[in-house]
Amino acid sequence: MLRKIAAFHQDEENHWVADLDCGHTQHTRHEPPFFPRPWVLNEDSRSTHIGTSLNCVRCDRQEMPEEFVAYRRTATFTSGSIPNGLRKHHSTKRGIWGVINILEGQLRYRIHEPYNCEVVLDQNTKGIILPEIEHAVEPLKSAEFYVEFWHNPSNPV
Numbered sequence: 820m821l822r823k824i825a826a827f828h829q830d831e832e833n834h835w836v837a838d839l840d841c842g843h844t845q846h847t848r849h850e851p852p853f854f855p856r857p858w859v860l861n862e863d864s865r866s867t868h869i870g871t872s873l874n875c876v877r878c879d880r881q882e883m884p885e886e887f888v889a890y891r892r893t894a895t896f897t898s899g900s901i902p903n904g905l906r907k908h909h910s911t912k913r914g915i916w917g918v919i920n921i922l923e924g925q926l927r928y929r930i931h932e933p934y935n936c937e938v939v940l941d942q943n944t945k946g947i948i949l950p951e952i953e954h955a956v957e958p959l960k961s962a963e964f965y966v967e968f969w970h971n972p973s974n975p976v
């Protein structure tokens with residue numbers, strides 16, 4: 820899926836890397852002849868690429884960025900105490916990932932555009948919440964669960 824470039828940094832070998840707003844990074848090397856990106860070498864032309872989109876395959880695979888850590892969690896909800904907002908389409912902010920942890924029972928987890936998929940979560944199957952992607956949950960059986968929120972500790976949003 821497409822994610823926006825939030826910033827650039829250089830790796831140990833001085834190659835340019837785009838920091839995407841999902842928390843993933845992507846090399847944007849200038850390597851002629853196969854990857855000619857002379858624009859990346861110049862600060863002004865780099866800055867014109869801030870806010871443009873790159874395809875993020877790691878978001879497609881629903882992989883949490885490695886350096887992310889859990890910084891907050893919700894109360895434990897049951898089928899009776901689940902806030903209505905979680906049953907409707909909602910999403911986390913830019914750069915914030917979530918993990919749905921099931922303590923008991925089952926929860927139906929729907930991820931909307933661009934994924935359009937649905938999975939039944941249980942104690943062995945966690946749900947990954949991607950930043951800014953709409954989703955909803957619906958308790959099945961006697962579900963008991965909580966949600967953790969994860970961010971980049973060196974760049975908290």
Ligand SMILES: [Zn+2]
Binds near residue numbers: 822875
């Ligand atoms: Zn991503």
